[in-house]
Amino acid sequence: MKSSINLGKIFGIDLKMNITFLFLLLWVGFSSLFSGASAGAAVTEIVFIIALFVLVVLHELGHALMAKRYGIKTQDITLLPIGGLARLEKMPEDPKQEFFVAIAGPAVNLVIGALLFVGLLLKGFFNQPFSFALLEENLWMQLLTANITLFLFNLIPAFPMDGGRVLRSLLSLRMDPVKATSIAANIGKGAALLIGLAGFFFNPWLVLTAIFIWVGAKSEADSVRIQASIKGLQVQDAMMTRFFQVEGNQSLESVLNLSVQSGQHHIPVTSNGHFLGIIQRQGLLNALQRLGNRAPAYAAIGIEPEGLSPTAPLKDALESMKKTRVQPVIENGQLIGLITLESIQQRMWLDQKMKNSQNPSPDEKTDMV
Numbered sequence: 001m002k003s004s005i006n007l008g009k010i011f012g013i014d015l016k017m018n019i020t021f022l023f024l025l026l027w028v029g030f031s032s033l034f035s036g037a038s039a040g041a042a043v044t045e046i047v048f049i050i051a052l053f054v055l056v057v058l059h060e061l062g063h064a065l066m067a068k069r070y071g072i073k074t075q076d077i078t079l080l081p082i083g084g085l086a087r088l089e090k091m092p093e094d095p096k097q098e099f100f101v102a103i104a105g106p107a108v109n110l111v112i113g114a115l116l117f118v119g120l121l122l123k124g125f126f127n128q129p130f131s132f133a134l135l136e137e138n139l140w141m142q143l144l145t146a147n148i149t150l151f152l153f154n155l156i157p158a159f160p161m162d163g164g165r166v167l168r169s170l171l172s173l174r175m176d177p178v179k180a181t182s183i184a185a186n187i188g189k190g191a192a193l194l195i196g197l198a199g200f201f202f203n204p205w206l207v208l209t210a211i212f213i214w215v216g217a218k219s220e221a222d223s224v225r226i227q228a229s230i231k232g233l234q235v236q237d238a239m240m241t242r243f244f245q246v247e248g249n250q251s252l253e254s255v256l257n258l259s260v261q262s263g264q265h266h267i268p269v270t271s272n273g274h275f276l277g278i279i280q281r282q283g284l285l286n287a288l289q290r291l292g293n294r295a296p297a298y299a300a301i302g303i304e305p306e307g308l309s310p311t312a313p314l315k316d317a318l319e320s321m322k323k324t325r326v327q328p329v330i331e332n333g334q335l336i337g338l339i340t341l342e343s344i345q346q347r348m349w350l351d352q353k354m355k356n357s358q359n360p361s362p363d364e365k366t367d368m369v
């Protein structure tokens with residue numbers, strides 16, 4: 001299902017809106033209508049939400065344009081009901097660069113906030129006696145408040161908020177990045193628990209935010225740990241070399257038999273040793289139904305990944321695994337291995353076990369006495 005609507009491009013970056021954001025607009029409109037507000041007031045509320053998200057887009061652009069300075073592209077910016085998300089190609093590994101990319105978003109809010117403040121000041125808004133009614137009436141004042149909230153919320157020093165990245169980059173200057181991330185992620189989970197608890201009593205929206213923070217903190221910690229554990233490894237360290245492959249002109253029936261006998265889900269197809277593509281199980285069944293038992297194997301090829309060199313960093317394999325779940329390893333045009341998420345996990349798991357048995361942790365040492 002397509003869950004995002006394309007809104008166009010800004011600075012060459014795709015701007016998307018998650019459909020749940022549309023529900024938010026409808027919800028705000030209806031709930032203010034049902035609470036007895038006039039149609040005009042409902043429209044004002046929707047205008048306010050849209051203005052709020054313009055602020056969010058500007059915030060995300062702050063990150064994206066700063067990242068661009070370091071040569072990192074942004075794939076897209078998506079509007080979600082809980083804020084915006086700029087998907088950078090990668091996060092800068094240099095802590096100083098990460099610091100500036102992370103701080104650039106909140107800095108945009110700071111600048112806009114200051115402009116709104118000066119504007120309101122010049123209009124004489126702050127000369128009148130303060131009242132909450134006044135606050136609610138003035139759209140600009142509401143935007144200023146929202147801006148300050150965005151600024152403070154994003155600077156909470158917890159992953160995956162900008163403040164968490166700022167904290168991680170500062171910690172990374174004096175310790176290894178895995179440890180720095182795990183500290184920032186744990187603070188993030190703690191913050192998520194507190195926010196979730198508060199939301200339980202006051203505002204269901206906060207519960208949603210808490211879940212978002214918890215998941216974000218965990219996935220960042222996981223991904224940094226994986227990156228660290230495969231550092232220095234090459235594709236050939238984690239590839240499978242025992243698997244069967246079929247010739248392009250072999251019959252689909254024989255491919256099916258081999259697949260059943262071996263339990264292999266991804267079947268590479270070659271022609272005189274040259275890699276053509278990969279048959280996936282569902283594709284095999286579809287081709288059998290459509291073309292019959294005698295059709296050639298190449299007719300069932302579902303994906304044609306470029307392939308990886310055996311000496312490429314394993315990190316690259318993980319990156320390309322986002323597109324297809326299996327990658328052929330090719331040397332001089334010949335297929336020499338297959339790499340899958342499972343084979344990488346297997347390698348990481350074995351390395352971990354080996355490390356533990358070589359230098360047992362203090363608890364294990366006492367166990368042995």
Ligand SMILES: [Zn+2]
Pocket residue numbers: 059060063105106154162
């Ligand atoms: Zn941000």
